[in-house]
Amino acid sequence: MKEKVDPKLIENYTKGQYSFRDLMKIAYWFEHLKYHAEIKSAIESHWSEFEVGHTESPKDLSTVFNVLKEKILAEKNQLSTTEKIYKLYARVAAILLLPLLVYSAYSIADRFFIHSELSWIEVVSPEGTRTHFELPDGSKVSLNGGSSLQYGVVFNKNRKVKLDGEAYFDIIHQASSPFVVQTDVLDVKVLGTKFSVASLRNENSVEVVLEEGKVRLEGKERSFSEVLKPNEGFFYEKEARSGKIVPVDAPSLTAWKDGFLIFRSEPLGEVLKRIGRWYNVQFDIQDKRIEEFSYRATFHNEPLEEVLRLIALTAPVEYEIKDRNMNTDGIYKKKVIVISLKK
Numbered sequence: 001m002k003e004k005v006d007p008k009l010i011e012n013y014t015k016g017q018y019s020f021r022d023l024m025k026i027a028y029w030f031e032h033l034k035y036h037a038e039i040k041s042a043i044e045s046h047w048s049e050f051e052v053g054h055t056e057s058p059k060d061l062s063t064v065f066n067v068l069k070e071k072i073l074a075e076k077n078q079l080s081t082t083e084k085i086y087k088l089y090a091r092v093a094a095i096l097l098l099p100l101l102v103y104s105a106y107s108i109a110d111r112f113f114i115h116s117e118l119s120w121i122e123v124v125s126p127e128g129t130r131t132h133f134e135l136p137d138g139s140k141v142s143l144n145g146g147s148s149l150q151y152g153v154v155f156n157k158n159r160k161v162k163l164d165g166e167a168y169f170d171i172i173h174q175a176s177s178p179f180v181v182q183t184d185v186l187d188v189k190v191l192g193t194k195f196s197v198a199s200l201r202n203e204n205s206v207e208v209v210l211e212e213g214k215v216r217l218e219g220k221e222r223s224f225s226e227v228l229k230p231n232e233g234f235f236y237e238k239e240a241r242s243g244k245i246v247p248v249d250a251p252s253l254t255a256w257k258d259g260f261l262i263f264r265s266e267p268l269g270e271v272l273k274r275i276g277r278w279y280n281v282q283f284d285i286q287d288k289r290i291e292e293f294s295y296r297a298t299f300h301n302e303p304l305e306e307v308l309r310l311i312a313l314t315a316p317v318e319y320e321i322k323d324r325n326m327n328t329d330g331i332y333k334k335k336v337i338v339i340s341l342k343k
Contacts, residue, residue: 005029007042014129120150120162127280130257135161139179140170142257146280147200166198166277168257171213185236186224189216195228196254200277206236206243211250261299261307268293268315272339279304286340290317308337316342 013026029035125131125143132142136155143149147165152158159179171179173192181188183199185206193213199206208217210228217226217234224243226234231250236243252262261278263271269291272283281304285291293315299307308319322336 005035005038005042007045010039010042019133119153121153122148122150124148125165130259132257135159137174137177138172142168144198144256144277146277163197163199165200166196166256168194168196168254170194185220185238187218187220189218190214194254196257198277203273204238206238207233209233209248209250209253211254259301261297263295263297265294265296267291268295268311268317271295271297271311275307279307281335281337284336284338286338290339290341293317318342 009022010026013022029039123131123133123141123143125145125147127146129145130142132140134140135151137159139159141149144166147163147167149164149167150162152160156177159174159177160182161180162182164183167181169179169181169190171190171192171194175191179190179192181190181197183197183206184201185199186208188195188197188208190213193215194211195213195215196209196211197207208215208228210230210232212230214230215228217224217228219225223241226243226245228234228245231248232245233248233250233253234243234245249264252264255262256274256278261274263274269285272285275281276283295311295315297310297314299310302310305321308321312318317339318341320338320340322338324332324335326332
C-alpha cells in the first residue's frame with residue numbers, strides 16, 4: 001500500500017526543521033512520480049506557509065515544486081563518499097553473511113575508523129532557510145541560510161567544528177572535552193554555553209554574541225585573546241584586524257533561530273546587513289547617512305517585500321528591487337536591492 005505524503009513534513013523542511021530521516025523520506029516522494037500529484041496538492045493547500053524563494057509568477061505551482069525538488073535532492077546528494085562506502089559494505093555484509101565478505105567488511109571498516117578522525121561531515125543550510133540539528137554529543141545547532149558547519153566523524157573525542165556563515169549553539173557541558181568553533185579569523189572555546197557566531201567569507205566583520213555561560217576567543221596565530229560574559233558581543237573587523245567587546249541584548253541578536261528579527265535602536269546599516277543574511281539578498285546603500293539612522297522593529301517570518309515596505313514607512317528611505325542577472329554559468333546572481341534617501 002502506497003504511503004501518503006505528509007504536507008507538514010514538507011512544510012517543516014522549508015523552515016529548516018527536519019531530521020536526516022525526514023530528508024530521506026521527502027526525497028523519496030520527490031524522486032517517484034506517483035507522489036507528485038499529492039505533493040502539488042499539499043503545496044496548493046498550504047501555499048502561504050511554503051517559503052521557497054521568490055518566483056515571478058506566485059501561482060505557478062510547477063515552479064515551486066521544481067524549486068523544492070532541486071533543493072531536496074541536492075541536499076540528499078551531499079552525503080560524503082566515505083559514509084556511502086561504509087554503508088554499502090555494511091549492507092552487503094548484513095545481507096550475504098558470508099565469512100569472507102564479513103571479514104572484508106571488517107577490514108574496510110577498520111581502515112575507515114583509522115582515518116575517521118581526518119574525515120568531516122558537513123551540514124549545509126539552504127539559502128533563505130534555517131536548519132536545526134543535534135551534534136553527536138547532544139549539543140544543539142541552528143544554522144542560518146547559506147551557512148555550513150563541518151564536524152569530525154569521531155566527534156566526542158574531539159569536539160571541534162568548522163563554521164562558514166552564521167550559527168547559534170547550545171552546547172552540552174563536558175569538562176574533559178572543550179567545544180571549539182573554528183572560523184577563518186578566530187576560534188571560540190567553551191565548556192557549556194549558549195552563543196552565536198557570524199563569520200561569512202564575503203563580509204568584513206566577524207561577530208560572537210554570548211547569551212549564557214562563558215567563552216574564550218583566540219585569534220589565529222595568537223593575534224588576540226578575549227573572554228566574553230553573558231550579554232556581551234565581540235565584533236571584529238577583518239580589514240582593520242581589530243575587534244572590541246560591547247554590551248548587547250543577546251536574546252534579540254540570537255532570536256533569528258526562532259524565526260524573529262529583532263532590532264532595538266540599531267544603526268540601519270546593521271539592520272540591513274542582518275536582513276540581507278536572512279533573505280539572501282544584497283543591499284546597495286546609496287548614502288552613508290542611511291547606515292547611521294537608528295531603527296527599531298520586530299519581524300516574524302515576514303516576506304521580504306513586506307519587510308522592505310515597513311522599513312520605508314518608518315525610516316526616511318526608499319527602495320528599488322533590481323532584476324536578477326544571470327552569470328555565465330547559468331546561475332542567477334543574488335538579488336540586489338537599492339536603498340536611497342527619500343526625495
